[in-house]
Amino acid sequence: MSVAPLAVLVPVLAATLLAATSPFVTRRRLAGIVAVLAVLASAALCAAALVEAHGDTLVMWFGGWEPRSGVAVGIDFAVDPIGAAMALFVAVLGVAALVMCIEVIQVEDNLFDAIALVFIAAMVGYCLTGDLFNLFVFFELMSVCAYVLVGYEIRKRAPLEGSLTFAITNSIGSILLLCGIALLYGRTGALNLAQMGRALAEGPADGLVVVSYALVAGGLLVKAAAVPFHFWTADAYAVAPTPVGLLLGGAFSELGLFGLARVQWTVFHEVLAPHEAELRAILVGLGVLTAIVGAVMCAAQHHLKRMLAFATISHVGLFLVGIGLLDADGLAGAAVWIVGDGLVKAALFASVGLLNDRFATVEEAELHGRGREIGGIGVLFCVGALAVASLPPFGPFLGKTLVEDAALTAGYAWVPAVMVVVSALTGGALLRVAVRVFLGRGVPAPEDPHSEPAEVDRDSEGEGEVSLATVPALLWAPAVALVVAALAWGLVPGVAAAAGRAAERFVDVQAYAGLVLDGRPLPAVSSTLRAPGLTGWLYAAASVAGAVLVALAALAGVRERAPRAGLRALETLRGLHSGRPGDYAAFTAAGVAVLGGLLALAVG
């Protein structure tokens, strides 16, 4: 009897109870505490599921509907180590977010907590499910919760716009995803991931397979914020309340990639196996493009939350490279990196939220030097920025070296160099912000002509605007805890080996199908992943040094001395991020068309 479904149902039940008592119970703190307890319970259940799985995959059929002679008739939760680990990661981020909510969200009803609990439950369910339509339902549930939570501070202009473009672009993505699912159902007559993979493998990789891959990948990549589907991300992440931004930046987009990996391996791997090299090239190329565009846009930002959003996009590109290498080692590296980077990114979002809470602004120019009073947060921010640039021995360092090793083995020798440049740009941008805000040194940031007009609306119901003499513990404690967790993730021995074994499990789709559909037990797996070697340390040193250089160059005022053509190109790129849903929809359509076209060329 697996406890995995309880990890979804407990927060849901708590959310309905909070919503039911919302008109009667007005003690804000009480509701916040109930929500935190519910998420803690969910995290504990995810951890229990992970332990129960013991490195194997556990399958649990809802309603007791076991497969009938190899045909799946019900919905299952196929809890494999990577899925359970991702679910646990989401729940841990959820705990941090809801702890911050107690202090940050000051509306009188409990609905925010209820919706946030459902959001977390949906993400946990998404990681654990083994059925494609169930994946879609949880995908939609995550999205709707996110639309509402992002637009929660509706009194201001920016959240309204951010939420609208977010909702419109993601809806297009989910409609495309559903079209892909319909096509796959038409071909395979199944909705279970394992069964779909088996049924597809019996036929050729023809137009339907190619286009359904493009549609499904397109829908998932909209959520994952890969270029050119990424335009909504900065708009939404920048205006979300801090706890929501923490969950979005740390987990939401990364789950889009997780879904892609899951569907890619269980459904499409066998039927597309003859064309693996081309597929690898397409995915790695897409990842590199996303990483570079994200890094450049990140460095050009002066709004802290938008900067973090673009850093998230850029790193999603790097994770996509790891997944796109289409082997177990790359996947293991990407998984380790996602968790490590997510923890650090969440801590950075929390710190920026602190600054917002304290100074009512997140513009780099306005914050110049004002952070000196809360120097402790400055240290946290610096550490976080360096960890993003893969400072050893933090979690991101471990993940990055694993992916670099996998890339070198796969013959993509130029990828690690790109990764160094991208990490240096994003880490350097964050470092530059830390120095300007917390030390007050360096050339001040220019007034950003693109930034939103200053909001003089001071009586908002959302994040409290009261400047406090000291920063409340509920705000900085989660940030510190997250950074410590990222450090632990990199230091704990055996993470690499466990990730390697988990990834071998993940990619062994024949065994997965055998377990899910026929009940055959899984064979043992072993992994050859090692701890980072000399090349890993050298690349990391290069990124950290690069980050410091980028920060120093920016602080010394390199922008005034930059070549005009470069600045014009940058302005054009920034101009494309126009905030208009019509543009974003056009780019989404173009992205899916190009992806489909490339796949058709690769396969046909």
Next chain:
Amino acid sequence: MLAYLVAVWLLLAGLYGVITSRHLVHLVLCLGVMQTSTYVLLLAIGWRAGGAAPIFADIPRNTPIVDPVVQALTLTDVVVEATVVAVLLALTVQAHKRFGTCDPDALGALRG
């Protein structure tokens, strides 16, 4: 085959409407058109020639019926999409109140 082509046409027409829309309510309804394309596609996939409705209240147990699974999927789909339209329209109402306009191209505060 015609049914499938109708679904494709609906998807493309809806997406064109979303891309070129100048009014938020129009945009949301074009999203609705895109959603109906998924319903048509799902239900067309499940059609069985000569099949009866999947209700066994008054037909013999062995009559061939159309695929009920896609109908359940479409039901889920309709609810999901309708709720998204509700949230989007709520945002549209607020946008009209705040900005006095429903033009999606006027949403330009978040740029760069």
Next chain:
Amino acid sequence: MSERARLVLGLGSLAALGALLVWAVGGLPAFGHPRGPYADLAPRIMLDERHVANAVTGITFDLRGFDTLGEELILFVAALGAAVLLRALRTEGAIEEAAADEERRGPGTAEALRALGAVLVGPTLLLGIYVVVHGALTPGGGFQGGVLLAGVLLLVYAAGQVAAVERVRPVSLVEVTDALGAAAYTLVALAGLVFGVAVMDNVLPFGTTGSLLSGGTVPVLSVAVGVEVTAGVTLILSEFVDQMLLRSRRGD
């Protein structure tokens, strides 16, 4: 991006996307001959093992009941979300005043519309309840019936009974009902774990096909969903009606 550029990019992508999609649907099985074991197995299981005459409802609430939980939660969150998003710029008491104004002014709708609205309320209520309860036997179920029942609110409004609409609203009651419906579904799912083999297990007696209490938990879940959908859609509709009242009061 300029309008022209957007149009060119959009039309180009749509043309390419269209070509790809037509290529894809060419690979589907011939229209009228669905393939697949799932489509044949599912109604057979529902009929023989669960005694549910309506295969679609059986699949929705039993075989794929977990999906329905997710879908119900989407409606739950969207209803709460629409309420939160629409209430933000509203002051307390403005709605009551607007409703009272409307009442005083007298309804602006035509006599025929009001009469029809008044006449249809009762039958619609009955039909809605019938559809919800008989989900396992005839086309219908919690979702369809719930939406019908929520439509009663609009009929009341069309009938000009604005004050009655306000009385339907103690919004807290509607919110609470919405949440309780969702909680009920979750509890039945958990009951499957406690009394049966797994979460969502169908643990009530199955009855005979064609009778009202057949299918075990299927009619129970149908009613839970019916309650939740009614409350959720009513909440959404009433929030939008409030916005209309405010606008008409401002004289827009």
